[in-house]
Amino acid sequence: MVLGTSSHVGKSLLTAALCRIFAQHGHRVAPFKSQNMSLNSAATIEGLEIGRAQALQAEAAGVAPSVHMNPILIKPSGGNSSQVVVRGKIWGRVTAAEYHQRRVEELLPIVRESYNALAAEYDVVILEGAGSPAEINLKQHDIANIRMAEMADARCLLVGDIDRGGVFASLLGTLELLEPKERELVRGFAINKFRGDASLLEPGVHTIEDRVQKPCLGVIPYVHSLVLEEEDSLGLPVVTQAQWTSGLDRSSHRRLRVAVIALPSFSNFTDFDSLRSEASVSLLFCRTAEAIAQADVVIVPGSKQTVDDLLWMRSQGLDVAIQKHAQTSLVVGICGGMQMLGETITDPLGMEHDGTVAGLCLLPIQTTMQADKVTRNVKGKMAAAALFGQSITDCQLSGYEIHIGQTSYQSETTHFAVLFSERGTADTSKDGCVSIDMHVFGTYLHGIFDEDSFRHQFLRAARSFHGLSAPRDLHLWKQLREDSLNRLARTVEDALDMEMIFDWVGLPYKKTASEIHSHLREGTAG
Missing domain, CATH: 3.40.50.880 (Class I glutamine amidotransferase (GATase) domain)
Structure with missing residues (x-):
C-alpha cells in the first residue's frame, strides 16, 4: 500500500508506476483505492463511474478498469456537501459530518467485498491511500488508509514530497501520530519528486532512518513532461495570464x-x-x-x-x-x-x-x-x-x-x-x-x-x-501516454529497492531483459 504524508505527494502516479512494474514482470496486478475524493472520473466498460486516477492505474497495469478498484467516489458539490458514488452509481448526497460520523461504517462491507473481489482475481493488488493516514481528527472513521491496510494485511510504503518542502518533518510527524501497531504496518518510506544533488540529501535520510527505525527505500527523481493526469486540481499547470499574453506573436505560425x-x-x-x-x-x-x-x-x-x-x-x-x-x-x-x-x-x-x-x-x-x-x-x-x-x-x-x-x-x-x-x-x-x-x-x-x-x-x-x-508537428496521444508510463516506471524501478518491495508481496525480483540490456549498454559506454 502506498500511503502519503499529505495529498498530492505523488501517491497516484507512484501506484501507477508500481502497477506497470509488476505487470512488466509478468504478474497480474490491479490498483485499489477504497475511497477517492475527486471531480475527475472515468467510465468503465459496464458504464459505471470510478476515479480517473484508478482508470489510469488500470491502464498502467494493462487491465480493464473496474468499479471494484474504486468502490467509493466522493464528488464535492459545494455547500459542504458531496455526491457519493458507490460502485459506480449515485448513492446519495451527504455533508462531510454526516458521512464521517454515520455513513462510513455503512459502506465498509462494500469496500471489503470489492477488495476481496480483486484479491481473488489478481496476483498483486497495489492499494493507494487518501490524503494522510495521520489525520487524527478523522482517523476513527478513516477507511482509506490504516484501516484498509489492516484489512488487506498490506505492507505500507510511506511517501513524502520533497518538492513542496518539509519532507523530513512530514515523514517523522506522520509516523509519530500513528499508534504503535499502526506504525508497524509501515515497512519503509520513500522521498518523491527530488531535484538536485542526491548526496546533499543523505544526512537527512540517515537521520530519519535512525529516528523512525525504518529504511528509506529510495529517492525518486522529479520526472518532467509526463502526460499523465493528476488526481486533483492541485496538479493544474500554473500559467498566468501575463505569461500567456506576453509578447503576443502575430505571425501565422x-x-x-x-x-x-x-x-x-x-x-x-x-x-x-x-x-x-x-x-x-x-x-x-x-x-x-x-x-x-x-x-x-x-x-x-x-x-x-x-x-x-x-x-x-x-x-x-x-x-x-x-x-x-x-x-x-x-x-x-x-x-x-x-x-x-x-x-x-x-x-x-x-x-x-x-x-x-x-x-x-x-x-x-x-x-x-x-x-x-x-x-x-x-x-x-x-x-x-x-x-x-x-x-x-x-x-x-x-x-x-x-x-x-x-x-x-x-x-x-x-x-x-x-x-x-x-x-x-x-x-x-x-x-x-x-x-x-x-x-x-x-x-x-x-x-x-x-x-x-x-x-x-x-x-x-x-x-x-x-x-x-x-x-507543423502533431502528437500521437496514446503513444505519448505509453511512453510516459514506461518512463515513469523505469525511473521508479531504478530509484526504489524493488527487491524489498517484491519481497513484501512474496515474489522474487528479477531484472527485466530490457533493464539488464540497458545496464549493459551503460556499462559498455562507461
Whole structure:
C-alpha cells in the first residue's frame, strides 16, 4: 500500500508506476483505492463511474478498469456537501459530518467485498491511500488508509514530497501520530519528486532512518513532461495570464490560444491534457474577460455544479464576454459546458440547483436535470464534414459520457456527432449541437481531444479559421501516454529497492531483459 504524508505527494502516479512494474514482470496486478475524493472520473466498460486516477492505474497495469478498484467516489458539490458514488452509481448526497460520523461504517462491507473481489482475481493488488493516514481528527472513521491496510494485511510504503518542502518533518510527524501497531504496518518510506544533488540529501535520510527505525527505500527523481493526469486540481499547470499574453506573436505560425474557463466546480480537467501537449497550442485556465478576449478558442468545460457555475460566470461578466467572443471567434462546450451554452437549464428535482436558469443562448438546446446519471464509453463520428466552417475528412471520435442532464434538441438542430456504444452499434444516438454560424459547438463527450484524429482536425480547422498556418508537428496521444508510463516506471524501478518491495508481496525480483540490456549498454559506454 502506498500511503502519503499529505495529498498530492505523488501517491497516484507512484501506484501507477508500481502497477506497470509488476505487470512488466509478468504478474497480474490491479490498483485499489477504497475511497477517492475527486471531480475527475472515468467510465468503465459496464458504464459505471470510478476515479480517473484508478482508470489510469488500470491502464498502467494493462487491465480493464473496474468499479471494484474504486468502490467509493466522493464528488464535492459545494455547500459542504458531496455526491457519493458507490460502485459506480449515485448513492446519495451527504455533508462531510454526516458521512464521517454515520455513513462510513455503512459502506465498509462494500469496500471489503470489492477488495476481496480483486484479491481473488489478481496476483498483486497495489492499494493507494487518501490524503494522510495521520489525520487524527478523522482517523476513527478513516477507511482509506490504516484501516484498509489492516484489512488487506498490506505492507505500507510511506511517501513524502520533497518538492513542496518539509519532507523530513512530514515523514517523522506522520509516523509519530500513528499508534504503535499502526506504525508497524509501515515497512519503509520513500522521498518523491527530488531535484538536485542526491548526496546533499543523505544526512537527512540517515537521520530519519535512525529516528523512525525504518529504511528509506529510495529517492525518486522529479520526472518532467509526463502526460499523465493528476488526481486533483492541485496538479493544474500554473500559467498566468501575463505569461500567456506576453509578447503576443502575430505571425501565422504562432500558437493557437485556447482559454479554458476555470469554473469553481471544474470537473474532468484532464480533458485538456492532450491539447496542452501539442506544440501548436498555448492553453490557459482562466477566469477573466480579458483572457477570453485574447483567445482564439474559448472552452467551457464540465462542471459538477452546472447552474452554480453558470451563475458564477454571470456574476463575473464572463457570460457576456463569451457571447461577444462567439460573434467573431470560436467557442466549445464540453458536457456541463454545453448545457450552459444552451437556452435553459431546468432542475425540477433539485439534483444540483432548484428551478430554471437561462443559459448563454449560443446553442438551440434545453437541458433538464434528472436523477439517473448517464455513464458510458462511446465511439462515433462527426455528423458533418466541416468544423468551424472548415472542411474535414471522415473523423472518428471516442470518449465517455458522465452527466445527469437530459438535453432536448430542436428539430432543425445540426448535431455535432453520431455516437454508438463501445458494446456495439445498435444504440446509435445523436450528440451535441453546432450553431448556425458554425462558430460554436457543444458535446457531452469527455476525453474527446484524446482521440488523435479529432484533435488534429480540430487544431487544423481552428487555426485555418483564424488564418493561421497548419500545425507543423502533431502528437500521437496514446503513444505519448505509453511512453510516459514506461518512463515513469523505469525511473521508479531504478530509484526504489524493488527487491524489498517484491519481497513484501512474496515474489522474487528479477531484472527485466530490457533493464539488464540497458545496464549493459551503460556499462559498455562507461
